[in-house]
Amino acid sequence: MRRIIAQTRKELTQLLRDRLALALALVLPLALTGLMGTTVSLTVTDIPIVIQDLDQTPLSRRYADAFRTSLTYRVVTLPAATSPERMLGGGRARAAIVIPEHFEREIRRGRPVEAQVLVDATDGNTAQLVRGSAGQVTRAFARQLGGAPTPTVQTATRLWFNPGRESRKFYGPGFLVLGLSIFPTVLAALAMSREGEQQTILQVYVSSISAHEFLLGKILTWMVVGVAQCLLLALLMFTLFGLRFAGDPTPLLVGSALFVFCVVSFGSLVGVAIPNQAAAVQAVALGGFLLSFLLSGLIFPIENIPDGLRWISSLVQARYYVVIVRDAFLQGGGWPAVWWAVLAIGAIGAAFYALAWCTLRRMQVKA
């Protein structure tokens, strides 16, 4: 035990002297999570649209005003003698509402009229949003007109867990996970591969320290750093993102400790296997960052990943941690909701540790 702690102290001293690494450890996670959590969102507001009013009557203008007052849209004026398609093709508008001729006359006569919305579907998600909300605006307008059959079935929608539909409350915790998957991993991998690159690992081999003690000493060091990062990021969640614990925070505490252990073990494994700092960082960038970013449900839902790739995501530790963090800050389901995720992180962490230990032993025998 004493040997483990002594090693941890040595590592931490080494970190404090390396300014680039220290910035990587403390400043960058905060800055990156803050920046990305607030800026990344899929939900577009203020979508620029054009309205082509071929009728030009009071009623058609009232319909156009319904879109103007909607917060989702920003109406861009359609220059004279320009077709709406040109505005869409030029990317100056995302959608165009075309109000047909005789719009008012037909309504007064009680005949149904159909307006048209042309949606630029280049971005499928925004197109879906536009389609949904344009329908809502039109239905509300039709109801206002009266004379229409009042819809018998109405909906009373209640938004749970994030009633303001603030996307930062969803993405903030996601980028906390991303930050924690990158930085402790990179630092651990760098520290480990440095020993290999500078051949100082030979000194370790000839010392009386065992592979377990060596590995645990390294892991403990970066766990200290990782937990510090986690606390800083949690602080960011409370302040910048305005989140609070929605329920029992103990799954988050246990899950975070296990997750940090898991990523640090992964980093050590990479560092042991690749005794070259540049290559090790690249491997972490690919394995740690890209996989956690793509296959963890951070921004894009896992359910949409094709079956052939989706199984990979069950091996990605970040996928489980995302569930735990979101549950702690938004849903508040507590242990009954996330016990399986905590177990999975523990299992993956143990597997990484075992692999790292095996690799280290093998290298030791070879050396």
Place this chain on the structure above:
Amino acid sequence: MKRFWALALKELRQIRRDRRLMISLIVPPTLQILLFGFALDSNVSHLKLGIVDESQTLESRELIRALTQNSTFTLTGAYPTAGALGQDLGVGRLDVGVIVPHDFTRRQTRGWPIVVQVLLNAANANTAQIAQGYVEGGIDFFNRQHAGGRAAPVGLRTALLYNPGLVNAWFIVTGVFGTLIILNGSLVSAATMIREKERGTVEQLLMTPASALEIVTAKMVPLFVLLMTMVLLVIGVARVVFGVPFRGSPGLLLAACAGCVLAGIGLGTLVSTFARSASQTQLISFFINPPLAMLSGGLTPIEAMPKWVQPLTHLNPIAHFSALARSVLIRGAGLDVVYPNLLALLALAAVFVSISAWRFRRQLA
């Protein structure tokens, strides 16, 4: 000129002999575009729908069918009480819950209004908003069917242009394209630029009669050629694997690619002038690349970013490239539409390349 060619040839041979560099030019971009294209799909579909049907009549079942007839919702379970439904919504087994009241049929036959409760897990704001639109659309459809022939006075017909099948891969692949060029381009060029510094062969270069400017350009030209080959490879994957339409002029796209490649080389060279070793260039890239990629509009729409961030994306070459690639490839736009993006891209490339060349020269001198 002869000196320049000799140097360029030397660089080209050096790169060709470096197996790892060649692999890193081909494998990661292909792998990344495949992974991104397949894995990133923001389309909202197959949401897990739970039902509490207190009415249990033909009409209420018809309402449920109206909601589940397309692929947006998958009926996951029927619950006896709202409490049980709420619990499953809380632990994430459901995304949407619909509660049909017990007097559904009675009120419907009498023409009284009925309120159906819809519970949405709004943790993911985007999904919730789209799901809400679909639930209301489904119920509106049901209402129209039961309105006894009287249609609503105003209807709305939607036409989806350019990508009627809502193939999300088109959006992602065209967005990731620029990110790939810049990230891989800057990594590869930083690696080749730093090598002379790391091995101390800079002195040898200084002893040659070549001027500093010749040295820098001779380093950049072979990189440019190689990276353009990578670009062609990525274009091939986008076309063959993802079926991205090529509606606009290919020359325009290639011009934009050239600008983007130059910007990437400039960025990589710049990074290499700040670093002392290969591992440091990699670490510095960690500071630059993620924000560059995320604030590009490649993966998420720029319009969805906060207002104060949006102007910053004008300084990002990836943002201009994605906007241009989407316009040209998917919307079939011509030069008259995309010239601002193209000019901005070329200007940014010129700025990056000249700053980095200047810094590189200074470190040689």
